[in-house]
């Protein structure tokens with residue numbers, strides 16, 4: 001399938017670069033006289049520096065900051081690291097306690113883990129079932145020695161908007177610095193830092209139609225001295241982030257911010273309408289759950305769980321759509337979405353989630369095609385799922401043996417139903433909930449069972465199956481569940 005036929009619904013992962021941004025970057029790279037090192041004092045350097053300062057003004061304007069309050073970084077990951085580690089390290093002599101939340105992006109969570117290793121205490125506040133962080137819970141976590149609170153503005157999985165004004169106010173009253181990861185907020189909803197009790201704010205160009213590899217940390221005037229840099233070197237960005245500034249990246253970031261500011265007001269309602277259009281069609285499917293229901297959410301994100309349908313299997317079947325799932329099947333971690341778990345979703349519902357995220361180039365036709373495709377795939381996978389296979393369907397063969405393992409709420413659920421004739425398997429049906437590896441292994445096993453006796457029922461070991469089917473070792477646990485179901489069949493094998 002060519003990418004032209006694909007519907008891109010993963011804007012929360014990254015956005016396409018706007019053509020006008022590409023134009024600005026290309027001109028900047030090719031520009032005669034703009035090729036100097038912006039730190040150089042000659043004409044080439046001065047011209048590059050001028051372009052950077054014009055872009056800095058656009059970046060600042062999008063969030064209602066002053067140019068001097070913008071520190072360019074490589075992206076929101078670095079901005080989060082600089083804010084969390086930089087503030088904590090600078091304040092270590094005054095206090096060693098930091099408050100953050102369980103639903104932060106890893107770019108915010110992992111610096112907190114680093115601080116714990118360094119001897120800081122970290123309190124992670126949990127969200128409620130709608131995905132919101134209660135400012136009261138943040139308040140309860142504060143201690144006299146708290147030096148930083150870091151709670152994100154908009155969650156990247158659910159799109160839920162946090163009450164940054166209330167959280168910031170609690171911090172302001174106590175002289176505690178407040179950082180917010182706004183990578184999913186800036187350019188999506190109005191952000192005006194001068195009117196808010198926010199001291200540090202992370203954002204990144206590639207979530208707002210700019211290039212990857214450039215972002216910024218807003219550092220409120222007067223707060224700079226309370227942040228230690230992560231890098232040392234040439235002293236750029238007031239020493240907070242040394243290194244030669246990448247002129248073309250920054251020009252692209254500036255162009256993207258200017259465009260976002262111009263389009264924000266019109267895009268918000270348009271994307272909200274698309275989101276409601278999508279939800280209107282998906283909610284017609286039975287057993288769907290809206291993650292973040294009841295909480296304020298950004299326009300361009302819709303996160304939905306489908307009972308009995310594993311997310312990765314769903315995504316694999318939805319070849320024509322590009323989107324993300326909370327399933328851990330092929331992600332680097334083996335845990336399903338910790339954000340959805342924090343919302344109180346069980347492991348299976350967290351595994352069964354899809355995140356639809358859309359934006360500037362999404363049309364109503366895209367949304368309708370996506371909804372039809374999802375309806376089709378959910379129906380197909382549900383037909384396989386044990387949850388829909390009610391026991392007691394009358395079998396006509398000599399005997400029937402049923403073996404089941406895993407279960408509702410778990411990552412894998414499998415049921416083999418064997419017809420046994422003259423002591424051998426004469427027919428097999430199976431129902432399965434699981435990731436694509438599990439589905440493939442279950443079908444492969446089912447095909448190997450006919451003709452076998454109870455004793456020789458097991459076709460090899462899970463390790464051998466994994467090798468034959470190229471299942472990664474870390475997924476072996478799922479195959480063990482399949483083995484359990486076959487063992488159950490053996491235990492229930494009819495006596496002769």
Ligand SMILES: *Cc1c(COP(=O)(O)O)cnc(C)c1O
Nearest residue numbers: 075076077105107156183184204
């Ligand atoms: C994308 C994202 C990041 C990471 O940003 P990069 O620029 O890719 O480093 C951090 N936090 C949130 C909430 C994000 O969505």
